[in-house]
Amino acid sequence: xxxxxxxxxxxxxxxxxxxxxxxxxxxxxxxxxxxxxxxxxxxxxxxxxxxxxxxxxxxxxxxxxxxxxxxxxxxxxxxxxxxxxxxxxxxxxxxxxxxxxxxxxxxxxxxxxxxxxxxxxxxxxxxxxxxxxxxxxxxxxxxxxxxxxxxxxxxxxxxxxxxxxxxxxxxxxxxxxxxxxxxxxxxxxxxxxxxxxxxxxxxxxxxxxxxxxxxxxxxxxxxxxxxxxxxxxxxxxxxxxxxxxxxxxxxxxxxxxxxxxxxxxxxxxxxxxxxxxxxxxxxxxxxxxxxxxxxxxxxxxxxxxxxxxxxxxxxxxxxxxxxxxxxxxxxxxxxxxxxxxxxxxxxxxxxxxxxxxxxxxxxxxxxxxxxxxxxxxxxxxxxxxxxxxxxxxxxxxxxxxxxxxxxxxxxxxxxxxxxxxxxxxxxxxxxxxxxxxxxxxxxxxxxxxxxxxxxxxx
Amino acid sequence: xxxxxxxxxxxxxxxxxxxxxxxxxxxxxxxxxxxxxxxxxxxxxxxxxxxxxxxxxxxxxxxxxxxxxxxxxxxxxxxxxxxxxxxxxxxxxxxxxxxxxxxxxxxxxxxxxxxxxxxxxxxxxxxxxxxxxxxxxxxxxxxxxxxxxxxxxxxxxxxxxxxxxxxxxxxxxxxxxxxxxxxxxxxxxxxxxxxxxxxxxxxxxxxxxxxxx
Numbered sequence: 001x002x003x004x005x006x007x008x009x010x011x012x013x014x015x016x017x018x019x020x021x022x023x024x025x026x027x028x029x030x031x032x033x034x035x036x037x038x039x040x041x042x043x044x045x046x047x048x049x050x051x052x053x054x055x056x057x058x059x060x061x062x063x064x065x066x067x068x069x070x071x072x073x074x075x076x077x078x079x080x081x082x083x084x085x086x087x088x089x090x091x092x093x094x095x096x097x098x099x100x101x102x103x104x105x106x107x108x109x110x111x112x113x114x115x116x117x118x119x120x121x122x123x124x125x126x127x128x129x130x131x132x133x134x135x136x137x138x139x140x141x142x143x144x145x146x147x148x149x150x151x152x153x154x155x156x157x158x159x160x161x162x163x164x165x166x167x168x169x170x171x172x173x174x175x176x177x178x179x180x181x182x183x184x185x186x187x188x189x190x191x192x193x194x195x196x197x198x199x200x201x202x203x204x205x206x207x208x209x210x211x212x213x214x215x216x217x218x219x220x221x222x223x224x225x226x227x228x229x230x231x232x233x234x235x236x237x238x239x240x241x242x243x244x245x246x247x248x249x250x251x252x253x254x255x256x257x258x259x260x261x262x263x264x265x266x267x268x269x270x271x272x273x274x275x276x277x278x279x280x281x282x283x284x285x286x287x288x289x290x291x292x293x294x295x296x297x298x299x300x301x302x303x304x305x306x307x308x309x310x311x312x313x314x315x316x317x318x319x320x321x322x323x324x325x326x327x328x329x330x331x332x333x334x335x336x337x338x339x340x341x342x343x344x345x346x347x348x349x350x351x352x353x354x355x356x357x358x359x360x361x362x363x364x365x366x367x368x369x370x371x372x373x374x375x376x377x378x379x380x381x382x383x384x385x386x387x388x389x390x391x392x393x394x395x396x397x398x399x400x401x402x403x404x405x406x407x408x409x410x411x412x413x414x415x416x417x418x419x420x421x422x423x424x425x426x427x428x429x430x431x432x433x434x435x436x437x438x439x440x441x442x443x444x445x446x447x448x449x450x451x452x453x454x455x456x457x458x
Numbered sequence: 459x460x461x462x463x464x465x466x467x468x469x470x471x472x473x474x475x476x477x478x479x480x481x482x483x484x485x486x487x488x489x490x491x492x493x494x495x496x497x498x499x500x501x502x503x504x505x506x507x508x509x510x511x512x513x514x515x516x517x518x519x520x521x522x523x524x525x526x527x528x529x530x531x532x533x534x535x536x537x538x539x540x541x542x543x544x545x546x547x548x549x550x551x552x553x554x555x556x557x558x559x560x561x562x563x564x565x566x567x568x569x570x571x572x573x574x575x576x577x578x579x580x581x582x583x584x585x586x587x588x589x590x591x592x593x594x595x596x597x598x599x600x601x602x603x604x605x606x607x608x609x610x611x612x613x614x615x616x617x618x619x620x621x622x623x624x625x626x627x628x629x630x631x632x633x634x635x636x637x638x639x640x641x642x643x644x645x646x647x648x649x650x651x652x653x654x655x656x657x658x659x660x661x662x663x664x665x666x667x668x669x670x671x
Contacts, residue, residue, distance in 0.1 A: 062609060068584055096664040
């Protein structure tokens with residue numbers, strides 16, 4: 001099936017969309033902004049975003065010509081005869097392009113779509129990775145989570161120290177001091193500083209020339225896997241490294257939402273701030289007088305976290321001002337585990353993720369599938385106690401319903417675990433009687449946020 | 459060669475008109491090429507030609523003056539057609555008598571009381587860049603400015619189809635700078651829009667709206 005995927009966001013998003021959709025029949029439509037980076041890729045078409053914007057805005061052009069250019073591009077795409085058009089961008093613009101390029105409107109009702117709509121543009125974090133959500137909303141399985149290439153000792157480390165988004169940036173002086181301290185503790189490291197051409201001059205003032213590399217995109221693509229690890233802000237390079245299975249450590253600041261766009265690679269680590277304004281809105285500049293998310297953790301903590309990552313460990317000590325996540329698999333599903341979270345909390349999140357997946361896949365929950373979370377009776381009891389405490393503190397009806405859902409879910413598993421030793425059939429009978437309650441609660445949660453979703457009859 | 463018009467105002471630099479012409483031309487050339495594409499790339503990518511072309515087919519130069527800038531624009535060899543619009547017929551006669559204009563350049567004399575006559579209205583293709591040469595405007599600044607607005611589509615919102623879409627999609631802010639709305643059918647706008655059925659037309663305008671935000 002000849003497919004067109006609309007990837008009309010940033011370069012990092014495109015790399016992730018490639019992971020989700022790329023095969024020999026898939027073509028991509030990307031913004032012309034990335035023409036230099038992607039012009040050599042096969043099956044690539046460029047949407048004249050900049051040209052259209054220029055015609056619309058500059059007084060030297062007749063703005064109505066934008067209409068003609070746009071129409072010409074749409075006709076060009078239509079002539080290519082795609083069997084299917086997938087919107088991986090989920091913006092107003094991309095939806096309108098899909099409507100014009102495909103001859104007949106798609107009426108498929110995919111429960112993942114309203115879930116995606118709910119979270120993609122919002123600051124709230126979904127329980128699934130953004131890439132997984134986009135793939136499922138297009139009716140595809142999420143891409144397989146790959147393991148990072150293994151090195152006993154990470155020696156050659158690449159640092160990507162700038163991002164095109166000021167909110168996601170960390171001061172270069174801070175990078176310099178942090179790298180200096182890291183090198184002091186681990187003198188065996190071979191450090192390289194990767195910079196975009198436009199930032200090279202700034203970096204040259206901070207780092208020795210011989211440490212700085214400034215490659216074009218094709219060179220970077222061919223060389224990045226020569227490094228043992230990448231330490232980066234939330235950039236396209238981070239996603240490129242993950243695609244190439246290079247172990248990655250991400251520093252997520254500003255609007256960089258770890259759950260939505262963490263590197264899609266097992267054992268990757270992501271450090272985020274704990275300040276209340278993080279993550280902020282992608283479309284707004286930072287309203288604070290200073291960059292609070294960057295200042296919330298100390299340089300010493302950052303050095304220790306990166307050092308632990310380089311030594312194939314995970315920082316395991318009390319911390320303040322930051323969270324540290326590691327990418328794990330939850331039965332093949334991307335799962336971001338907070339390294340300091342209690343076992344109960346992790347189980348609760350895994351359970352939440354699986355329950356949502358079953359619900360949105362419109363499949364009955366399989367007790368056998370869920371019970372391998374190895375919940376003991378005591379763990380279930382503890383979790384319900386924790387949840388009850390949370391519930392007591394809740395103010396809104398929406399949260400009340402949402403948490404009530406999980407209490408019911410845990411009750412399912414508590415009772416199921418009581419049946420240990422009995423037959424699977426009897427456990428499943430019990431599950432089915434309780435899952436109806438669970439589905440109703442999930443439904444009411446979605447209704448509360450104004451989304452309609454059809455729930456299967458179990 | 460320099461010129462002065464009847465009121466004694468210079469039509470180009472008296473010291474170095476060639477340099478002035480190059481300085482004038484540079485920003486338009488820059489504007490015509492998006493910063494991530496060069497001309498070579500456009501030629502190489504034939505399969506995707508429609509999507510990578512960034513140079514307008516035609517250039518409208520507002521003001522002939524002493525024509526140094528017109529010659530510079532022709533020598534840049536970027537546009538298939540260059541049309542010079544000039545209000546002062548005396549300037550045209552004087553310039554043509556002493557300066558050689560490339561044959562590919564079309565010069566149109568416009569009467570000062572011009573009301574978007576058939577010559578300009580017949581421009582069916584909107585694929586052009588407007589290049590005002592203000593030193594040559596002299597006595598006709600107001601007329602040139604009106605002409606510029608018209609060529610930029612800022613006075614062409616008379617078409618009901620456009621007006622409806624602009625209003626519906628709150629795109630009419632585009633036209634905030636337009637002092638008047640004329641009752642013309644400039645550049646066959648209706649024919650561009652009306653052959654679309656309504657729903658598809660709306661999608662096009664939605665995209666354009668998103669691009670301006």
